[in-house]
Amino acid sequence: MKVLGIESSCDETSAAVVIDGRQVVSNVVWSQIKVHEPFGGVVPELASRNHLRYITPVVDSALRKAGIAPSDLDGLAVTIGPGLMGSLLVGVQFAKAMAAATGTPLVGVNHLEGHLSASFMIDGIEPPEFPYVGLAVSGGHTSIYLVEGWGRLKLLGRTLDDAAGEAFDKAASMLGLSYPGGVVIDRISRGRNVAAVGFPRPMLRESTMNMSFSGLKTALKRHLETLPATPDADQTAEIAASFQEAVVDILVARTVGAAVSTGVRDVVIAGGVAANSRLRERMDLACRAADRRLLAVPLSLCTDNAAMIAGLGYQYLFGVLRDAECPRGIDMDPFMRHVSAG
Ligand code: KG4
Ligand code: ZN
Numbered sequence: 001m002k003v004l005g006i007e008s009s010c011d012e013t014s015a016a017v018v019i020d021g022r023q024v025v026s027n028v029v030w031s032q033i034k035v036h037e038p039f040g041g042v043v044p045e046l047a048s049r050n051h052l053r054y055i056t057p058v059v060d061s062a063l064r065k066a067g068i069a070p071s072d073l074d075g076l077a078v079t080i081g082p083g084l085m086g087s088l089l090v091g092v093q094f095a096k097a098m099a100a101a102t103g104t105p106l107v108g109v110n111h112l113e114g115h116l117s118a119s120f121m122i123d124g125i126e127p128p129e130f131p132y133v134g135l136a137v138s139g140g141h142t143s144i145y146l147v148e149g150w151g152r153l154k155l156l157g158r159t160l161d162d163a164a165g166e167a168f169d170k171a172a173s174m175l176g177l178s179y180p181g182g183v184v185i186d187r188i189s190r191g192r193n194v195a196a197v198g199f200p201r202p203m204l205r206e207s208t209m210n211m212s213f214s215g216l217k218t219a220l221k222r223h224l225e226t227l228p229a230t231p232d233a234d235q236t237a238e239i240a241a242s243f244q245e246a247v248v249d250i251l252v253a254r255t256v257g258a259a260v261s262t263g264v265r266d267v268v269i270a271g272g273v274a275a276n277s278r279l280r281e282r283m284d285l286a287c288r289a290a291d292r293r294l295l296a297v298p299l300s301l302c303t304d305n306a307a308m309i310a311g312l313g314y315q316y317l318f319g320v321l322r323d324a325e326c327p328r329g330i331d332m333d334p335f336m337r338h339v340s341a342g
Pocket of ligand 2: 111115138271272303304
């Protein structure tokens with residue numbers, strides 16, 4: 001079964017063709033990073049205007065790369081939230097028009113469930129077994145779920161303020177590094193002393209699965225104010241590595257803690273920040289020590305992409321859920337869950 005996925009929830013315009021929910025035959029991602037870079041963050045109005053401009057060529061390119069025509073598709077899937085409303089509307093309206101024109105069934109899916117379900121597309125690896133613990137960690141979200149099945153996600157803990165990716169991006173901007181900062185912090189931190197600056201680990205002593213990252217940002221600001229001069233490249237790299245270590249400590253402790261307390265075996269990490277090399281390394285060690293299996297989503301499927309949306313859409317359209325009553329997912333508007341064609 002060939003499903004075309006469409007993703008436009010933030011600043012990536014993406015379309016992908018996935019076969020039987022696992023085999024990615026094309027995954028075109030048009031990133032707007034250059035558009036938003038001068039502003040240090042995503043400007044919603046610019047994001048929706050750029051989606052409008054690129055959605056047609058991006059979908060076209062995904063179909064061409066897969067060597068198929070719209071009439072060959074068995075299903076369509078589109079992200080319906082959470083995300084920027086103007087950006088989401090572009091993808092949803094495009095998908096609805098395509099469904100109406102071709103008579104192909106269309107399903108609306110949740111972006112966060114999409115991120116986590118990319119763990120079903122890891123080459124040569126057995127997919128996670130339900131229930132699993134999933135950390136969805138990106139520029140807009142940092143949440144830990146107990147995933148009991150498709151569309152059945154129980155929120156165990158989340159950030160009470162900034163998302164981890166947002167913390168990375170803001171820290172990078174304070175350090176004079178380019179946007180999006182998470183990638184740069186990851187790169188310059190490699191091989192550096194992670195204890196050069198003693199950043200706090202907010203809330204870690206509290207018996208909750210929630211997290212907080214905004215205090216870390218304040219601690220960085222204060223640290224920079226105490227320095228006699230603007231840090232040079234070496235000092236910047238050490239500060240970045242120490243900051244990253246604090247974020248990673250919080251994410252690892254909470255995620256593995258959630259797996260241990262719920263007694264589940266499989267741990268999934270997904271979303272843009274799951275591309276972080278130190279997080280992957282530390283999470284792997286912690287999962288091994290706790291006798292859990294880590295499924296880290298491949299780098300190409302960590303940041304926003306439509307392959308994860310197509311894979312998830314397949315499950316709703318043709319997988320085990322097909323004849324079952326569709327359960328309600330997270331943050332899901334039930335009216336929008338299934339958008340019928342025509
Ligand atoms: O999932 P994503 O593409 O978009 C959202 O749904 O937010 O995530 C983007 C976020 C940005 O904050 C970016 O700085 C962060 O993911 N990110 C990273 C890395 N790659 C992307 N953060 C840390 N290390 C990375 N290697
Ligand atoms: Zn995302």
